[in-house]
Amino acid sequence: MRESLQHCPLFAGFTLQEIADCLRQWNAQEMVYEKEQTIFRAGDRPQGLLILLEGAVRVGNYAPDGTRRVVATFTQPGELFGEVFLFLPDTPYEQFAEAASQSYVLQLPKDFLEERSFGRIAGNLLTIFARKAYFLNQRVQVLTCGTLRQKLACMLLQYAQPDGRVYLPMGREALAGFVGAARPSVSRELSHMQADGFIRLERREIQLLDCTALQALL
DSSP: OHHHHTTOGGGTTOOHHHHHHHHHHTTOEEEEEOTTOEEEOTTOOOOEEEEEEESOEEEEEEOTTOOEEEEEEEOSTTOEESHHHHTSTTOOOSSEEEESSSEEEEEEEGGGGGOGGGOHHHHHHHHHHHHHHHHHHHHHHHHTSSSHHHHHHHHHHHHBOTTSEEEOSSOHHHHHHHHTSOHHHHHHHHHHHHHTTSEEEETTEEEESOHHHHHHHO
């Protein structure tokens, strides 16, 4: 197990003995998952940092219509998965993870974050990293949608306030780049979505008129 962790970014620069000391101090647990076995589900609360030791892990989500989408597959020993949500307070997993083959996974209980040796600066850096990674995760969800309308619907739902208002932190040009389309195409599709009764355009602000119908598009 320690040999696998030599390639883990979390232990970069550590000797095998130092890795062993950390695992003992943090009460790390090695878990075995059979092929297709669930590691975590969307809505579960992270219990620790997960590191692949051997095997393969798939991470993905389900569309409202039940369509199953795999976002990433991890196969390299030492890879971390699902770590974003561990560093976002009160944020459950938004995806599922399952073993693509018999897999060995190491879990470091979240208490290891509270060790004095971890350091406040490291904790701050991890929080920044988590927020950036979360943003990228949101973009991946948008880009994996099939049509431009689906991409826009996914993004609007991500940024929607409880009252259905959407304040996009970008203009039309940046929005077009975000969804990977030309600006005229984005403007045209937003106009069509307004004509179909999904949204109401109010300059940079957008009002969602039918969230259920937008979710059904995904």
